Amino acid sequence: MARLLSARCVASLRKSGINLRTTALGITKQNYSSKKGSSTEYWSQSDTPFMQHQKSLPRLPIPKLEDTVRRYLAAQRPLLDDDQFRRTEKFAHDFQSGVGKRLQEELVAQDKNNTHTSYSSEHRLNSFLSIRTTVMHVNPFMVFNPDPKTEYNDQLVRATNMVYSAMRFMKILEGGLQRPEVSHLNLTKSETDGFKSLVRRASSILSRPADMSSFVRLFNSTRIPKMRVDELFTDEKARHLLVMRKGNMYVFDIVDRDGDLLTPAEIQSHLKHILSDPTPAAAFPLGVLTSENRDVWAGLRDKLIAAGNAEDLQIIDSALFCLSLHDESMRDRIHLSYNMMHGDGCNRWLEKSLTIILTKDGHAGISHDHASLDGLAVLVFQNEIFEETTKRPLVHPGSAAAAVDSASAVRRLQFNLDSELENAVKKARENFDSLVSTITIDTMEFQKGGKARLKKSKLSPDAVVQLAFQMGFLRQYGQKAVARETCSTAAFRHGRTDTIRSVTLQTQRCSRAFVLQPGRHSAEQLQAMLSECSTSHRQLIKEGITGQGFDAHLIALKHLDDSEGEALHGLYTDPAYAAINLSNLAAKPLSL
Structure with a gap:
């Protein structure tokens, strides 16, 4: 849609x-x-x-391969059962120590020869x-x-x-x-x-200029x-x-x-x-x-x-x-x-x-x-x-x-x-x-609270909105949400977007508590869960906007792997990789 x-x-x-x-x-x-x-x-x-x-x-920094693998597995953990996760974990660690290490070196070398842009810009554009x-x-x-x-x-x-x-x-x-x-x-x-x-006179370290190249x-x-x-x-x-x-x-x-x-x-x-x-x-x-x-x-x-x-x-x-x-x-x-x-x-x-x-x-x-x-x-x-x-x-x-x-x-x-x-x-x-005929749109105007009230409670409004989406999906379908949202990387040269994987162990636990376990938790416990969700979501946002998300990095490595004419590594053919990229719930972020 x-x-x-x-x-x-x-x-x-x-x-x-x-x-x-x-x-x-x-x-x-x-x-x-x-x-x-x-x-x-x-x-x-x-x-x-x-x-x-x-x-x-x-320029958009290339994350360390071990950090990308760690973040990827953290995003997969709440979506998979134990057997599925062990399989995905094996693929990821094999990739990190094997072909991924070589592809990372090639990506870094390419990046050094293309200082006019950022490493992911071409791959992101080709993906679209x-x-x-x-x-x-x-x-x-x-x-x-x-x-x-x-x-x-x-x-x-x-x-x-x-x-x-x-x-x-x-x-x-x-x-x-x-x-x-x-x-x-x-x-x-x-x-x-x-x-x-x-x-x-100069770009100040106290300012955050944005990439303007897309205006053309x-x-x-x-x-x-x-x-x-x-x-x-x-x-x-x-x-x-x-x-x-x-x-x-x-x-x-x-x-x-x-x-x-x-x-x-x-x-x-x-x-x-x-x-x-x-x-x-x-x-x-x-x-x-x-x-x-x-x-x-x-x-x-x-x-x-x-x-x-x-x-x-x-x-x-x-x-x-x-x-x-x-x-x-x-x-x-x-x-x-x-x-x-x-x-x-x-x-x-x-x-x-x-x-x-x-x-x-x-x-x-x-x-x-x-x-x-x-x-x-x-x-x-x-x-x-x-x-x-x-x-x-x-x-x-x-x-x-x-x-x-x-x-x-x-x-x-x-x-x-x-x-x-x-x-x-x-x-x-x-x-x-x-x-x-398959598209349905409905609207609801919520007037009992908003961004100001959430910030007063030291909660990220975006984290709460993403959590509400996941709770709604769980209540409606009884299933885990595979959710994501985009964040801007416009603070970097030719920066476009990266992906925030908003389903975490914290949001999964909180969603179950509110939807599947009514009355089993005190107000203080529920508030603590909301706070945990907010803290983890803020961290994901910070990683995304500073070029430390894993999606753009894995896409760039996949393009290199695919260009060599051989079969893709198991990390990319793993059903879990396909599943996490076919979100059943995608949304735009609203606010920190």
Whole structure:
């Protein structure tokens, strides 16, 4: 299932020392005007260069092999019975003393020859690109809050403001004027002029700069389906927007030949033209093909190219981003979540690195390809866009669209499809509907406590949430949860994520006490168990964000082992290794 990210997930980045609300580490100059005078292409300009800290970022450390094996076995212990664990323990120790030792030496040697990056970055990316199931399973989505001024939630008004703000964000990135994401260990000092001056000169040991390299894939990027392993494609020269409505695709240039953005009124005119287009829903919406198995879609894409659609596919791939306009109003949060996750499957190009979604009643969200982007870039983008469109909108209810020839400026893409491709689209829709029928979303709002109360009790809110997930699974199914969550390693050069294995002996004991042994423990004993869970979980988080998790390390060693053309070591063919990587309960961390 696709993973839901909310604005609260910014807390997972704070674990890496990244505080998105306290990172304005340059004097910000407002109202940097474009040549067009009436528009404002740059809403801010940071005195600290965007990539200021990139070269000074530490590289992700390669953990000691014995530490990785120890952590791996600790994660397996609560999931296995005694006989299973002895088998897995034997594989792990044999790996550590044998082939693993040689692979570790090779990995260290490779790392020394690739000082421009971190040892796990390529392997992590390949892991994403090698996924052969539908990308619906991995593409995260986020939902914007409604504009507090309700009249600005009109679909056309909000879409225009968001598109224009997104383009201004792109211009800031192009100019290197976006502030780098950095936080001070003492957040009360991070806004002082003295500290700002210091970080402009050098990366301070008191600050935690974040890797900004993934920002380059926010725009003009797409994941291209290929047999076995997909590819990432970026065309920085393209300056057109892709808009999808009713399964139809439209494009128009949003940057002119001089490099200036269209005015908000011009964008409004073009979007109004698309929303008013009487063309019926596409009979064969190609977007649904992107929800197929990756190898199946790769083969169909080759057939599309052979049928004469190469140019239009290139237009889709190179578009700045995708704007998905839905003709449906949302009933409630559950309906909204389904819509943002996948919609009807026909109005998305799931491979675009970034898609902004607008429903008929102005609810907005973001979907993104996880191979291209991780949480940091998308969360920064979302926060900036929401801030600008709600506090400084440039299009207002009743604003007049520009008197331009939108009918000539906007082009609807039309594809050549033979009977085989038409049948493939029909089959993809059937597969999509079948998959969606297995997805269930429900919500519950808990109002009897929260982060502040848990922290007052010296408990990690994230540990308690993860524990609640495991207890719920045990109560519902009577089984152990195989749970994991991601943590950010953005404090390292080309750092992405690693995995926190949140099921521990402590959480297992605590879950049994609450769910299976009611009344057998005193309140003090239960509180002590909660405290133990919190302490062990904090340790796992610290290991993860400092590059001491075991998942990225084992993946890198596995890639080396696999590249030698011989059978993988038993550690990797052990059913327990496969089982721990097929979590029946996966979640995003909320807060320390």
